[in-house]
Amino acid sequence: MDKLPPKLIDLVARTRRVIEQDMAPLAGQVDRDCMWPEHSMRALADEGLLGLQVPEEFGGHGQGLLSLTVLTELVGQVCPSSALCFGMHCVGTAVIAAKATKFQQDEYLRPIARGEHITTLALAESGTGSHFYLPETSFAASDSGYVLNGTKQFITNGGHADSYVVSTAASDDHAAPGDFSCLIVDHDTSGMQWLEPWQGFGMRGNSSRGLRLADAHVPQTNLLGEEGDQVWYVFEVVAPYFLMAMAGTYLGIAQSAVDITSEHLRTRQHSHSGESLADVDALQTKFADMWIAVEKTRSLIHEAASRGDLGSPDALPFILACKADAGETAVQLANEAMTICGGQAYRENSRVAQMLRDARASHVMAPTTDLLRTWTGRALLGRPML
């Protein structure tokens, strides 16, 4: 943290304040009651952090990938559901900001920077599943804009955000796969019908929900970029921002697994021998392996984010590898913490049990770990991504 740029050090201090005062006290309840963390999003807004990805000229912080991953790691250490909700808002913001028109700057980016607007991504569909870049939701031109029909699934911040960045199949039947469009759909658009809330194994506060769009009318002003150019967004904006936000979140879980294990090893003492677990050779070795794993993952993530922010031509495989690596580290370390922290950790809904459940989401959130490995290989071998 001491090597971070001054602006980011200030953002870290502000995020820590929000975490301590607002998020930590309610983190257990978020998981237990599947509670969408309104308090977290409100506190982030009040601290001026919702505009992390909004360019400075529109009142935001104009930050890139490194800031996103550093802040989501901090939040993820304490409340992974809040990190997911904040992360998806930041990714949605970055997608809007990438080619924002004057209208979109005034209607979305400035309110986001003022902490008055939450956005989020609605890409996934049950038909194409983890292949989120192949939407089947259709859009057709109307007098005033577009009419959308289709069903989205698993939308984080579902029902709570002020707008949704929705992907749709290109209107041209002969369009190439991945040649789709994205639009901003306001929360009060007619024709939107929210489906039953989904209760996850982990990430239980993220309010993932399905959304049916039945003749939803969206004004022409809300089209992002040009019709059908979203494959550009997928690799230039969605993938980098989403992958770094999620890599930070899962790194946060991995770090908290190390921290809770450290605490347990130092405090657990057997009565028959008076020996602390911290004095047991085998456990010292296991703990060292956990620490090495988290530090390696953090180095990869910061390297990837820095290369991405600099626009380095070889950034892509680093960025693609990050979320897969962070997810694997988080699952592995939460699992190890579950063993080392013994019976206390194996208790139903213990903090470690929650970490393990939250960490598992990483492998199924698209791009999934399997797909990311394939994409990383393709990027390294110079093969087309799709």
Ligand SMILES: Cc1cc2nc3c(=O)[nH]c(=O)nc-3n(C[C@H](O)[C@H](O)[C@H](O)COP(=O)(O)OP(=O)(O)OC[C@H]3O[C@@H](n4cnc5c(N)ncnc54)[C@H](O)[C@@H]3O)c2cc1C
């Ligand atoms: C907590 C959570 C939050 C989410 N939030 C959002 C959100 O905000 N917005 C959004 O749009 N979506 C969101 N999603 C959806 C997510 O990104 C995925 O689209 C969804 O989890 C895919 O689930 P599925 O069962 O349809 O996957 P499937 O496509 O059925 O895949 C199942 C498994 O098969 C593997 N697989 C599939 N195809 C291949 C292949 N060709 N090669 C190798 N392996 C393959 C996958 O890697 C996966 O492990 C969220 C999901 C979760 C769990």
